[in-house]
Amino acid sequence: MLILYPVTSHSVYTEINMKKAKYIFVTGGVTSSLGKGIVAASLAKLLQARGFRTTIQKFDPYINVDPGTLNPYEHGECYVTEDGAETDLDLGHYERFLNVPSSQANNVTTGRVYQTVIENERRGDYLGKTVQVIPHITDEIKRRMKILGDSGDFDIVITEIGGTVGDIESLPYVETMRQLLWEEGHENALVVHLTLIPYLSAAGELKTKPTQHSVKQLLELGVQPDILVCRTERPITAEIRRKLALFCNVQPNAVIEAMDLKTIYEAPLAMLKEKLDKVVLNKLKLSTKNEPDLDQWRDFLFKLEHPKSEVNIALVGKYVELPDAYKSINEAFIHAGASNECKVKVTYVHSEMLTIENAAKKLSGFDGVLVAPGFGHRGIEGKLEAIRYVRENNIPFFGICLGMQCAVIEFARNVCGMKGAFSTEMDAETPFPVIDLMDGQKDLTQKGGTMRLGSYECKLEKDSKALKAYGKSLITERHRHRYEFNDKYKKQIEDAGMRITGTNPKTGLAEIVEIPTHPWFVGVQFHPELKSTVATPHPLFVKFVKACLK
Numbered sequence: 001m002l003i004l005y006p007v008t009s010h011s012v013y014t015e016i017n018m019k020k021a022k023y024i025f026v027t028g029g030v031t032s033s034l035g036k037g038i039v040a041a042s043l044a045k046l047l048q049a050r051g052f053r054t055t056i057q058k059f060d061p062y063i064n065v066d067p068g069t070l071n072p073y074e075h076g077e078c079y080v081t082e083d084g085a086e087t088d089l090d091l092g093h094y095e096r097f098l099n100v101p102s103s104q105a106n107n108v109t110t111g112r113v114y115q116t117v118i119e120n121e122r123r124g125d126y127l128g129k130t131v132q133v134i135p136h137i138t139d140e141i142k143r144r145m146k147i148l149g150d151s152g153d154f155d156i157v158i159t160e161i162g163g164t165v166g167d168i169e170s171l172p173y174v175e176t177m178r179q180l181l182w183e184e185g186h187e188n189a190l191v192v193h194l195t196l197i198p199y200l201s202a203a204g205e206l207k208t209k210p211t212q213h214s215v216k217q218l219l220e221l222g223v224q225p226d227i228l229v230c231r232t233e234r235p236i237t238a239e240i241r242r243k244l245a246l247f248c249n250v251q252p253n254a255v256i257e258a259m260d261l262k263t264i265y266e267a268p269l270a271m272l273k274e275k276l277d278k279v280v281l282n283k284l285k286l287s288t289k290n291e292p293d294l295d296q297w298r299d300f301l302f303k304l305e306h307p308k309s310e311v312n313i314a315l316v317g318k319y320v321e322l323p324d325a326y327k328s329i330n331e332a333f334i335h336a337g338a339s340n341e342c343k344v345k346v347t348y349v350h351s352e353m354l355t356i357e358n359a360a361k362k363l364s365g366f367d368g369v370l371v372a373p374g375f376g377h378r379g380i381e382g383k384l385e386a387i388r389y390v391r392e393n394n395i396p397f398f399g400i401c402l403g404m405q406c407a408v409i410e411f412a413r414n415v416c417g418m419k420g421a422f423s424t425e426m427d428a429e430t431p432f433p434v435i436d437l438m439d440g441q442k443d444l445t446q447k448g449g450t451m452r453l454g455s456y457e458c459k460l461e462k463d464s465k466a467l468k469a470y471g472k473s474l475i476t477e478r479h480r481h482r483y484e485f486n487d488k489y490k491k492q493i494e495d496a497g498m499r500i501t502g503t504n505p506k507t508g509l510a511e512i513v514e515i516p517t518h519p520w521f522v523g524v525q526f527h528p529e530l531k532s533t534v535a536t537p538h539p540l541f542v543k544f545v546k547a548c549l550k
């Protein structure tokens with residue numbers, strides 16, 4: 001069957017006739033943190049822009065069943081998908097680049113693989129066999145590697161293998177990849193290996209040996225990479241390209257230079273310049289007439305790099321030592337900034353350092369304040385002081401999840417006179433539990449995967465800032481929390497001037513609060529940052545930045 005589908009939202013069409021999905025694996029060598037996720041997302045963007053239905057999945061070698069139970073200091077932000085999976089933050093990059101929602105199937109951990117195999121074993125599925133890493137674990141990895149490809153929804157599946165080649169814990173993944181490459185055949189699957197070409201200033205040279213060793217390690221495991229993407233601070237000369245190709249056994253045009261960039265959003269264009277997409281399509285024997293349609297992307301990048309103004313926003317949170325903890329919020333500000341043609345300068349303000357005495361001093365000079373999501377008591381009083389300051393001084397405020405809950409607590413305490421008002425997360429004995437656990441959460445003993453997770457509907461009220469931003473009255477947003485606005489206090493709080501402007505139509509739970517007399521004071525129980533992409537910057541972030549510009 002011949003399928004016709006849009007390359008982007010524009011009207012360019014490509015004829016693509018693929019019966020079976022093709023597989024691209026992305027592995028990493030030499031060190032971690034080289035940006036496999038960005039390379040995978042950039043390649044996916046280019047293939048998508050040529051008309052291929054492309055998805056990216058990540059396999060993480062750790063034993064947590066998902067990153068939901070990980071402290072942000074361990075692994076950065078936990079990204080939540082529409083279907084409520086708690087996933088690695090790289091999935092955020094995939095969605096921001098591709099503008100296609102991902103799902104539970106897009107992120108798999110060793111913990112999840114073992115969990116399934118052990119459940120199978122307990123059920124007796126293995127019929128008395130000894131259950132082993134090979135074939136049982138590798139077969140389960142393979143089944144999961146092929147789920148998206150077999151769904152018929154995608155032409156190309158890019159699989160990022162977390163960790164660094166040679167790690168003990170990633171061995172079963174590399175072995176499964178080897179088997180899949182063999183089963184699918186050379187024209188249907190390939191390996192992109194991302195490595196580092198360090199520059200030694202004492203020698204004045206770029207060094208290829210670490211890459212050679214890393215490829216050798218892959219070869220020992222039976223995998224010959226097809227393409228090398230080389231992270232480097234300096235341009236790779238023709239001589240180095242030839243040397244890498246010769247000693248790593250790849251074609252010279254399959255050595256791709258990946259220089260450090262000003263922003264990750266330049267990466268797809270940098271990869272296009274190096275013809276990564278063409279090399280991939282050639283190897284996979286795929287042809288398209290179209291050049292990739294990247295007009296919208298280029299337009300975004302132009303605005304990002306040519307701002308006409310600047311705003312200073314304070315991000316008040318307690319995980320500020322590790323910016324990855326607020327990855328999606330940062331990226332949402334980048335999208336919203338470009339959309340407003342202004343540079344958004346985000347400054348982290350540690351909530352533990354804010355007190356009633358210093359809040360005004362520490363926050364003066366900012367055009368707006370965002371109070372971040374979070375868990376637990378630490379730093380909470382600082383968040384409340386930040387909110388009191390912006391509320392009283394008419395400074396634009398955006399509260400996300402715990403940030404919204406804090407806005408309600410602050411309002412209850414300082415405007416409604418409910419002394420000691422709190423969330424029962426911080427104080428189980430509070431006389432005014434304005435934020436409380438839902439009944440369904442009260443008897444839970446398991447921590448993993450039991451919060452209110454994923455996409456829920458929200459109905460917006462007339463004459464609200466939220467409705468003005470979204471431009472429609474029924475929206476869906478993603479959640480990740482246990483505690484909720486306590487409806488018992490709704491009347492008291494609304495009578496005092498805080499309005500509930502967004503409600504879950506099924507459960508009646510309050511999802512958005514606003515102060516109509518304030519220039520821009522919006523708190524949301526959900527995580528809007530998770531849905532902001534290059535193609536569709538999030539309307540609340542766009543409007544918040546606009547309010548800060550005024």
Ligand code: GLN
Pocket residue numbers: 372373374375376400401402403425480481482483484
């Ligand atoms: N700790 C709060 C809750 O569980 C808020 C969570 C969050 O900010 N993501 O409800």
